[in-house]
Amino acid sequence: MHADGTPPPGSGYGSGRLGVDPEAEVVESVGRLIEFWGFKRALGRVWALLYLAPQPLSAAEIGDKLTMSSGAVSMALNELQLWGTVTRAHKPADRKEYFRAEEDIWKMVTRVLSDRELREVDSACETFQRAEETLKEQSHDAKERAAKEEHSDLDFRRARVGYLRKVATHGRTLLKGLILTSKLDASPLRLLNRKN
Amino acid sequence: MHADGTPPPGSGYGSGRLGVDPEAEVVESVGRLIEFWGFKRALGRVWALLYLAPQPLSAAEIGDKLTMSSGAVSMALNELQLWGTVTRAHKPADRKEYFRAEEDIWKMVTRVLSDRELREVDSACETFQRAEETLKEQSHDAKERAAKEEHSDLDFRRARVGYLRKVATHGRTLLKGLILTSKLDASPLRLLNRKN
DNA sequence: CTATAGTTTCAATAGATATTGAAAGTTTAG
DNA sequence: CTAAACTTTCAATATCTATTGAAACTATAG
Numbered sequence: 001m002h003a004d005g006t007p008p009p010g011s012g013y014g015s016g017r018l019g020v021d022p023e024a025e026v027v028e029s030v031g032r033l034i035e036f037w038g039f040k041r042a043l044g045r046v047w048a049l050l051y052l053a054p055q056p057l058s059a060a061e062i063g064d065k066l067t068m069s070s071g072a073v074s075m076a077l078n079e080l081q082l083w084g085t086v087t088r089a090h091k092p093a094d095r096k097e098y099f100r101a102e103e104d105i106w107k108m109v110t111r112v113l114s115d116r117e118l119r120e121v122d123s124a125c126e127t128f129q130r131a132e133e134t135l136k137e138q139s140h141d142a143k144e145r146a147a148k149e150e151h152s153d154l155d156f157r158r159a160r161v162g163y164l165r166k167v168a169t170h171g172r173t174l175l176k177g178l179i180l181t182s183k184l185d186a187s188p189l190r191l192l193n194r195k196n
Numbered sequence: 197m198h199a200d201g202t203p204p205p206g207s208g209y210g211s212g213r214l215g216v217d218p219e220a221e222v223v224e225s226v227g228r229l230i231e232f233w234g235f236k237r238a239l240g241r242v243w244a245l246l247y248l249a250p251q252p253l254s255a256a257e258i259g260d261k262l263t264m265s266s267g268a269v270s271m272a273l274n275e276l277q278l279w280g281t282v283t284r285a286h287k288p289a290d291r292k293e294y295f296r297a298e299e300d301i302w303k304m305v306t307r308v309l310s311d312r313e314l315r316e317v318d319s320a321c322e323t324f325q326r327a328e329e330t331l332k333e334q335s336h337d338a339k340e341r342a343a344k345e346e347h348s349d350l351d352f353r354r355a356r357v358g359y360l361r362k363v364a365t366h367g368r369t370l371l372k373g374l375i376l377t378s379k380l381d382a383s384p385l386r387l388l389n390r391k392n
Numbered sequence: 393c394t395a396t397a398g399t400t401t402c403a404a405t406a407g408a409t410a411t412t413g414a415a416a417g418t419t420t421a422g
Numbered sequence: 423c424t425a426a427a428c429t430t431t432c433a434a435t436a437t438c439t440a441t442t443g444a445a446a447c448t449a450t451a452g
Contacts, residue, residue: 020330022326022327022328022330022331022334022353022357023327023353025323025326025327026323026324026327026357026360029319029320029323029324029327030320030360032316032320033316033317033320036234036316038232038234051356051360052353052356052357054348054349054352054353105359105360105363106363120228120229120232121229123225124225124226124228124229127221127222127225128222128225130218130221131218131219131221131222131225132218134216134218135218138218152250153250156250157218157219157248157250160247160248160299161218161222161248163301164222164226164247164301167301167302
């Protein structure tokens with residue numbers, strides 16, 4: 001199938017507008033989405049390319065199609081593998097490594113949510129909690145020193161930090177619920193499907 | 197109230213470990229969180245500072261406390277205002293502007309979710325849909341041309357893009373549900389509170 | 393073993409993003 | 423009106439992040 005690197009540039013297909021390569025569009029779209037989600041765009045592009053490939057691809061092929069340097073490809077593949085989103089494969093009489101995409105997208109999403117977002121939120125919760133404690137003490141002390149103004153300021157802050165903590169905790173609960181549900185039935189979305 | 201810019205560096209409070217400024221910790225924590233969420237850290241820091249302030253603050257005060265330049269403060273405040281997270285205020289006989297934080301955090305979250313995340317997901321959905329269409333046509337054409345190999349490849353891609361679209365659509369639904377719920381009852385978290 | 397194909401590493405560099413601060417702009421008191 | 427107080431803009435610059443590509447490394451065939 002067109003042996004060299006030359007893809008058929010719309011080689012006389014029937015109806016669709018020529019010059020639009022759906023594969024490339026999807027690759028770029030996933031790239032953007034993944035970047036928006038806080039990863040490097042390259043990760044999204046590589047993963048998407050693999051996800052759309054009927055057969056595993058070699059590093060070289062990936063570099064070609066996405067015009068990335070060998071180094072960039074290697075790094076991206078490593079990072080993707082760390083996140084469990086890409087696996088290595090070997091073809092029998094071939095020295096090269098081949099790569100395929102993990103196909104269960106929800107598994108990946110869930111993984112990231114628990115390994116990254118949840119951690120982040122947890123850490124914020126802790127900070128807020130600590131801060132609230134400290135402010136509570138300080139406010140208390142100020143009261144005893146009859147430092148009225150200072151007391152009420154500290155108390156105001158304490159209350160606000162308290163609300164921050166509450167919101168963060170709620171967010172945490174929501175995240176955990178999402179993760180749990182999606183782990184249980186691989187369709188986390190049921191949450192809202194009942195009647196909404 | 198300590199007139200110059202010198203904050204009392206743990207001026208003999210009672211119990212808490214000295215040298216820990218809970219306000220600063222919260223400010224930095226929110227900064228990190230907001231950066232993690234795809235905004236500039238400065239936005240989070242400024243908003244948090246205002247949120248914790250019992251009284252509106254002037255741009256100068258903000259710059260001081262966060263050691264940011266006047267320009268940076270001005271820009272951050274503008275952007276925050278665009279997102280509806282900070283409002284301007286004026287004290288009677290004072291030429292300066294003062295700023296206060298929007299206090300309804302869920303309102304802000306909801307706003308961002310619909311103005312930014314939802315848009316992003318929508319756009320991805322559209323791309324996937326278009327790509328699926330095109331692939332469907334191409335696959336069909338290949339079949340007619342009896343290009344077996346090409347047909348099955350295209351068909352494979354079509355199926356995968358279809359799944360991508362499905363996932364994205366689900367995500368979109370989830371997002372919309374979240375937004376809706378939180379708009380309705382200001383406590384979007386109820387979703388999971390029933391028994392989970 | 394050596395030669396070769398393939399892969400990874402990492403210092404250098406390109407590129408993107410954030411920040412500064414002085415100049416220009418705006419507002420208000422007088 | 424002008425001067426003073428304050429705010430905004432934006433070109434210059436610093437900082438952070440991603441990418442390159444050649445050298446080092448690894449694995450295999452012969």
